[in-house]
Amino acid sequence: MSHPARSPQGSPPPPGSRFFAPILAGATLRERLVACLGALIGIGLTAFISGLFVKHAPDVPLIAAPVGASALLLFVIPSSPLAQPWSIVMGNTVSALVGVGVAQLVKDPLLASGLGVSLSIAAMSFTRSLHPPGAAVALTAALGGPAVAASGLLFPFVPVALNSLVLVALGIAFHRLSGRAYPHTAPPAPANTHRTQDPPAAARTGFQPTDIDAALEMLDETFDIDRGDLIRLLRQVELQTTARLHGALRCRDIMSRDVVSVGPDEEARRARFLLLDHNIRNLPVVGEDGRLQGSIGLRELADAVGPVGPAMSPAATASPDQPAASLVPSLTDGRTHAVVIVDAERRVLGLITQTDLLAALARTVPAKAETAGA
Incomplete structure (x- = not known):
């Protein structure tokens, strides 16, 4: 009795894959x-x-x-x-x-x-x-x-x-x-933007480069992949796993909705006052049409005079239905303190800060700890 071919993981191959079964990861x-x-x-x-x-x-x-x-x-x-x-x-x-x-x-x-x-x-x-x-x-x-x-x-x-x-x-x-990047350049390793000896926040948890070296030594094989790409792949796997484990928590569930913002023609001194008065680090810069144009923080406002428009920087954004855990890379890069939640037309719906995300993820820890100890 014959049996259908199975993938290396033991599951049946997807329909239509009999004549095209790629042996390289990511091939389509x-x-x-x-x-x-x-x-x-x-x-x-x-x-x-x-x-x-x-x-x-x-x-x-x-x-x-x-x-x-x-x-x-x-x-x-x-x-x-x-x-x-x-x-x-x-x-x-x-x-x-x-x-x-x-x-x-x-x-x-x-x-x-x-x-x-x-x-x-x-x-x-x-x-x-x-x-x-x-x-x-x-x-x-x-x-x-x-x-x-x-x-x-x-x-x-x-x-x-x-x-x-x-x-x-x-x-x-x-x-x-065709829209591909060639020659291929592996992304640089995360760097500490605060000019201290500590590793960047994203590199303090999870696997370390020394873990990759130890794993490669144990496997005793040579793989056709750049070491930088291997690190990037494993970081993405960590992110996908985190998003899956906390997939029920969406950005809309934890975002602040009463967003303090400024217009591009607002004076820099007014923006500095709002940051200090509300004890926040970033302000979305919103145009008259309600669409997000950028972001302004104390770093950009340090020497700014006149309108904030020329001093603003690109804003990190996300959609309201995006998993909240997917913001971890952005909010731990050492530069981004807040992610602006926008709709399809870039109208501001809310804001998620590092504190918002940390508080939300921390709520899931006791429940998982109790489940593990039961």
């Missing part, structure tokens, strides 16, 4: 279709543009075969450390140089192939340009063949480096047009 059918289009355009134009440079050397190949594998990484997983511009260009080029050098010194094809691949991995590792197709480039160069013979000692530069540079340039343009 749309992403794959975009990647296919990118590879079509990227490889086609790379061959065309490279051909313009070698049109007077008909024996030189338009494109090196391993560049196709580079296109896969570039368009399918552009956030991978192995798919960044330096890895693609330097990884392919230095590997081709290694392969050509091995071919010149070692005549035995079996030994040359092994040395070419292994030494290219070492060279890419030392130059921080690890790129899997680079090993294929080294193998191609070490074994020789018509493509290498036609280019001679220029093979690492034409077609390999040329192909790589053109492909990366096209990849950057394609990703920008």
Whole structure:
């Protein structure tokens, strides 16, 4: 008796996934279709543009075969450390140089192939340009063949480096047009904005970078993800878990509704008076149409004169139906003291301060503690 295929977690695959079961986390059918289009355009134009440079050397190949594998990484997983511009260009080029050098010194094809691949991995590792197709480039160069013979000692530069540079340039343009960020840059770690030695508030609880190092050491595996992205992913998992555990608590449930605000033409001294008189840290800046324009606090008002409009800063906002726990990252970043709750047209509905959120979340602790101790 046959049984339906099951996912690694033991649950049946979702309907329609039999012919598309992504093996990469976060992959979707749309992403794959975009990647296919990118590879079509990227490889086609790379061959065309490279051909313009070698049109007077008909024996030189338009494109090196391993560049196709580079296109896969570039368009399918552009956030991978192995798919960044330096890895693609330097990884392919230095590997081709290694392969050509091995071919010149070692005549035995079996030994040359092994040395070419292994030494290219070492060279890419030392130059921080690890790129899997680079090993294929080294193998191609070490074994020789018509493509290498036609280019001679220029093979690492034409077609390999040329192909790589053109492909990366096209990849950057394609990703920008499709709304992706490439080259990929991992977000910086949270910083203490108060210029003290303490870690930022968001980094004092939950897992620590040392926990990630210990976990990686225990697993004893290498993962294709930047360490900064791994930290960001785990922080988001913590946030999602917190929002799920406190999902019943919405922003509308805890927000202050009698919001003290100022207009953009209000004088700075009037804004300072309101902050001190109401013992608050931020004032929403609201236009005549009732829509939120920004936020003003003592930091911005320290040296401000005249209207508050030029001194205001962007305001952190949320919707009334958003889980209250989702405001934790904003209200613990060391800069934001309040989040303005707005509707779809940015009309101010309320305000949630750090105190509001702390008081609301603290109410859930005794109930959970009593449940755990029962």
